[in-house]
Amino acid sequence: MAFILFLLLVFLFPIVITFLYQWNEHNTKKARYPPGPRGLPLIGNLHQFDSQKPHQFLHELSKKHGPVMSMKLGSVPLIVISSEKVAKEAFNAHDIVISNRPNLTGQKKLSYNGQDIAFSAYNDYWREMRKIAVIHLFSLKQVNSFSPIRRDEVFHMIEDVSKKADKFEPINLSETLISLSSSIICRSAFGKSYRETSSVKRSFDELVHEVQAILVGLFCADYFPLLGWMDKVTGMASRLEKCLENLDHFYQELIDEHISTNRPQSMEGDILDILIKLKEGNTSSFDISWEHIKAMLMNIFIGGTDTxxxxxxxxxxxxxxxxLAMRRVQQEIRNVVGKKPLVDEDDIQKLPYFKAVIKEAMRLYPSSPILPRETTECCVLGGYEIEPKTFIYFNLWAIGRDPEYWENPNEFLPDRFLNSPxxxxxxxFGLIPFGFGRRGCPGMNLGVAVVELALANLLYAFDWELPLGMTEEDVNTDSLPGLAVHKKDPLCLMAKRYI
Structure with a gap:
């Protein structure tokens, strides 16, 4: 027993010394550091942190502590930004300084040591990969080339909903829309049918769920570097390794099919095909490896389906x-489209109120409500000094409800965007669902095209009602945890054909 106590003392001594040093350093800088909730020794505010709904939890705290708030996650300092004014200041004065991403264990591993765009450090490599994405993968021309895929998949979605509507069955729109997004991404990025192949659908869905869980999982190594070995004890390390192994196998199968001489015609011109041609052509400033390609596929695979x-x-x-907003937007769409079988992407450009509906939905319910960054140098935000290696969370959910920027911020009012720039x-900076500055999402055009076409056709083709006995108040807005935030309870509605 005495020997065990001795080992514990030897182990805990450097941790206690480190903590006392950091605690003292924090207190000396308190005067110029943002206010925030008081934490505990060693763990900081981790015991308070709500990982299920961090955006709402942080929003409530910001009402007490202000739009620039400090916290401590273990040994990691965190600053939370909850106002449009400070977000704008961050971009205008410090965009380069806050262009890094937190170097978290799960994200680093699944991105092949940061060889993607989303989780890579801000450096020359990232700039080159972003250039490839903007010019070759997500240019307006490339997004438009996938228009027939989007139209075809939306057509099949409307057919499936029509069959259930004719049988007076409730429509699980949450499930329907996840299936649609997965189908579009599978065909656009990988040249494979999600709908027609059960094995593809099953493996795709399982991987998406597991990757989401890993990316928001808690690894001791991220917040307590000296306790990184605990990830092996908890099983998180082996779970991460297994997830990467499954992902890598999935990517490799796709690559092997694409470089095969007998590959299907559907793979010609998809995103993976473009990446392989860039690798073979060696047109970038560095040699593109298979790991670079796999890391990029991870961004497309996760970002393209969930958001x-x-x-x-x-x-x-x-x-x-x-x-009232539902009836108004349906009337606008139907007046413009007439009696065509589907809403075309050209029709959408003639629908100002419909566009306003999408902006208002993004304001109130950003799909990725927390935008994480990390400082590379000392900077000043909101009058407070922020040190290097500090995590910055831009709470997009709170910024979209900032009462200093938005009138009636908690109400769904699409009219606020009519005749508005x-x-x-x-x-x-009151509306930044795709981020801002250098690290703004390069796949924005593709994501918006999918949302617009899917939503416009659902509103055009059907009249929607709540299941018998439900009222508008019964439809809750609770969310599930994840990088992309989904509705906790599936949205189940009754549909009646309009066309």
């Missing part, structure tokens, strides 16, 4: 809870 379906579901949720492209 579009979540945004469309939240838009339908908001409209169901606001029947405010857009979601990263220049208006």
């Amino acid at each position: 579009s379906s979540a945004t469309t579901t939240w838009a339908m949720t908001a409209l169901v809870k606001t029947p 405010i857009d979601y492209k990263g220049q208006d």
Whole structure:
């Protein structure tokens, strides 16, 4: 027993010394550091942190401590930004300084040591990969080339909903829209059918769920570096390794099919095909490896499926809870489209109120409500000094409800965007669902195209009602945990054909 106590003392001594040093250092800088909730020794505010709904939890704390709030996650300092004014200041004065991403264990591993775009450090490599994404993968020309895929998949979605509507069956729109987004991504990125191949659907869905869980999972190594070995004890390390192994196998199968001489015609011109041609052509400033390609596939695989379906579901949720807005947007769409079988992407450009509905849904329910960054140098935000290696959380959910920027911020009012220059492209800091500055999402055009076409056709083709006995108040807006936030309870509605 004495020997065990001796070992514990030897082990705990450096931790206690480190803690006392950091605690003292924090207290000396308290005067110029942002206010925040008081934490505990060693763990900081981790015991208070709500990982299920961090955006709402942080929003409530910011009402007490202010729009620039400090916290401590273990040994990691965290600053939370909850106002449009400070977010704008961060971009205008410190965009380069806050262009890093937190170097977290799960994200680093699944991105092949940061060889992607989303989780890579801000450096020359990241700039080159982003250039590839912007010019070759997500240019307007490339997004438009996938238009037939989007139209075809939306057509099949409308057919499936019509069959259930004719049988008076409730429609699980959450499930329907996830399936649609997965189908579009599978065909656009991988040249494979999600709908027609059960094995593809099953492996795709299982991987998406597991990756989401890993990316928001808690690894001791991230917040307590000296206790990184605990990840092996808890099983998180082996779970991460298994997830990467499954992902790598999935990517490798896709690559092998694409480089095969007998590959299907559907793979010609998809995103993976473009990446392989860039690798073979060696047109970048560095040699593109298979790991670079796999890391990029991870971003497309996760970002492309979850965010579009979540945004469309939240838009339908908001409209169901606001029947007047629902009727108004349906009337606008039907007046423009007439009696065509589907809404075309060209029609959408003639629908100002519909566009306003999407912006308002993104304001109230951003699919990725927390935008994480990390400082590379000392900077000043909101009058407070922020040190290097500090995590910065831009709470987009709170910024979208900032009462200093938005009138009636908690109400769903699409009219606020009519005849307004405010857009979601990263220049208006009250509405930044795709981020801003250098690290703004390069796949924005593709994501918006999917949301617009799916939502417009659902509103055009059907009249929507709540199941018998339900009212608008019964439709809750609770969310599930994840990088992309989905509605906790599936949105189940009754549909009646319009066409």
